[in-house]
Amino acid sequence: MSDDSADLRAHLDALNAPRPTRAWRRRTLELLAAPAARDEVLRRVRWYATKEPDLVGGRPFSDPSLRAEPGGRGRVWAAALLGDPGVIPLLDVIARRAAGVTREFEPSAKLAGGAVNALGEFTDPRALDVLRGLSRDVRYPGLGRQIAAAVEAAAARRGITPAQLVERGVPAHGLGRDGSLARDIGAYQAVLVIADPLTVRLTFTGADGRPLRTVPGALKVPFAAEIKELKSLVKQVRATLAAERTRVEALMAVERSWPYAEWCRYYRDHPVTGAVARGLVWEFEAPGGVWHAATPGEDVLVTVDGRALPDPTAGARVRLWHPARAFPGAVRAWRGFVTGNRMAQPFKQAFRETYRHAGPNGRAGAGPGPGFDGELRRVFAEGEWRVSHHDGTRFERGTAGRWREVRPADVPPLVFSEGTREVDLFLRVTALAEEEPFGAPSASAEIRGDVLRRVLPGTRIAGRCAVDGRFLVVRGELRTYKIHLGSAGVLMEPGNTRLSAEPARLPGPKGLFLPFEDERLTQIIGLAALLAADHRITDETLLRQIRRGA
Known part of the structure; x- marks a missing residue:
């Protein structure tokens, strides 16, 4: 199938290690000096990424094409050595296909490992972003170790740590410091913007000044290529934003700090990471080693009491604030700040579950409750x-x-x-x-209770709801209900009989602000809104349960 020269084909087929030697690389570049050889290698690599799978009997993982390719690892490395950034998305697809992520082809550890290690050769930030995505999606431990090794090798070449490489290599995707990008397409202006740490939006504004969430019909055909490119960019930005939320949250377990100037560059002012950083609380070191907590505002650091924190010096240290390191009063104050200012956090920080060691026998004094087990x-x-x-x-x-x-x-x-x-x-x-759907509340359940006490008073169901221990008690017109803060299970009074309510039937918390994403908390609030107006329920299955024993 390949038209490679005999020498080039034999050379590429001979690569039998995840990372080639310097001699192999030199010889590869010599053989790729001819334009025809370069074109053939790129054509074959493109085929690996775009080939339609031939699934045997429609079964997943049944196309043997990639596994049967003898020189696949050599070709992906040859393509990477050409230095063309256009190869990066191809290597991403190849790694996913060969690792079984797409469930199409018979897995090929050789080809997947070759693509991963070849990605580590690129200095382009997009390659690092691809490696981060692969580390999140790949399930094979061996390939995960190769991804980590590729990042370590890339960091070593630059004389920095892998963590520094990752945070310095986050792609900006062409966005401005405010996390937005505008393009004129026909008679419309398309605006891509990171609205908050969880949301990326694409809108189109015409002469009437009204932003549209969908592509205007006048643009779909004449500007199809531009629209496709924009949608692809939105997908990339969303992936990077999600990866940054995960990466920064992982720093909650690390005693790490940055010089203020470095933190500003790679965190606060970065077009993507900045959307995450500005939704968090940080600590800034003052002279004498005292740390002050604040969150980035509009060109100012804002303390918990709303005052401006003086700008630290360029070399002052910055670290991520953690409630386990703060006094209980400070934690309560920051929770009030977050809810009072409707500050959407990229992950649980102010409302994070914390655990401290307690007990002379060396065992955890706070942690999983009794009766729970798992691996x-x-x-x-x-x-x-x-x-x-x-x-x-x-x-x-x-x-x-x-x-x-x-x-x-x-x-x-x-x-x-x-x-x-x-x-x-x-x-x-x-x-x-x-x-144990109605057992003792977990730390997460206690956090939900705290959130509900803070956000429900401003809602139309506030007068019918109250947090009581492990339950949110809801007073309906027909009965009183107790929603468990851990499981979202519902008991009805009198008699503590159980109510079965399907989550899919629940109304969402319309316009209600929540400081972090929590599916169970959203479910609890939806249940509360439904049951507070139980006299308006039309679902006969629910009504029969409610009326029985009322």
Whole structure:
């Protein structure tokens, strides 16, 4: 199928390692000196990425094409050595196909590993963004290690740490500092904007000044290529924004700080990362080693009492604020600030579950409740720590390539809190946890209760709702209901009989501000809105349950 010269084909087929030697690279570039050779390599790599799968009997993972390709690894490396950034999206697709992410082709560890390591050769930030996406989506541990190795190799070439490489390589996608981009298309102006840490919007504004969320009919045919490019850009920005939310949240387990000038450049002022950073609380070091908490406002750092924090010096340190490191009064104050200012946080920060070690026997003093079990093993804190759970929670620290268990009493506070949180959240969503839908509330349930006390007073159902221990009590016209803050299960009074309500039938919390995304909290509020007006329910299945025993 290939028209490669015999020498080039033999050379590419001979690559039998994930990363080629310098001699192999030199010889490859010599053989690619001819334009025809370069074109043929790129054509074949493009075929790997665009070939329609031939699924045997319609079964997933049944197309053998990529696995059967003998020189695939050599060709993706040859394409990468050409330095053409247009190869980056092709390598992304190839890695996903060969790793089984797309469920089309028989997995090929050689080809997937070759594509991953070849991506590490690029200095273009988009390649690093692709590697981050792959690390999130790929499920094979071996390939995950190769992704980490590719990032480490790229960082070593620049003389920085992998964490620094990732945060400095976040693509801006052509957006301005405010996270927006405008293009004139026909008689309309298309505007792509990061509206908040969770939302990317594309609108079209015509002569009447009214923004449209859909593509105007007048643009669909004559400007089809431009529209396609814009939609692709929206997809890329959303992927980068999601990756940044995940990356920055992972820093909650790390004792890491930045010089103020560096933090401004790579966090506050970055077109994408800035949308995440400006929705968070940070700490700024003052002379004498005192830390002051503030959040980025309009060209000013705002403290919890609404005052402006003096600008730190360029070398002053900045770190991410964590409630486990703050006094309870400060945590309550920041929660009030977040809800009072309708500050949408990219992840739970002010309302984050925290866990502290307590107890002389070295066991966790706060964590998963009794009766919960499951299996979990997760690496976190930039790969330095691992938490696992099976009949108990264990912390291990990576040292010289080996994992060594550390007593909970000796685990750093942030690592302990975040690791225990991982275990608790994991166990609460297992089937075992669901066996006690009305049991003692978890830390997450207590957080939901705090949020509800703060946001419900401004709603039309405020007079009918009250948080009482582990329940949100809702007074309807027909009955009184108790919604469990952990499971969202509903009990009806009198008699504490259970009500079965399908989540799909629930109305959403219209216009209600929530400081973070929480599907269970949204479900609880939807239930409350429904049951507060139970006399208006038309669903006969629900009505029969409500009227029975009322």
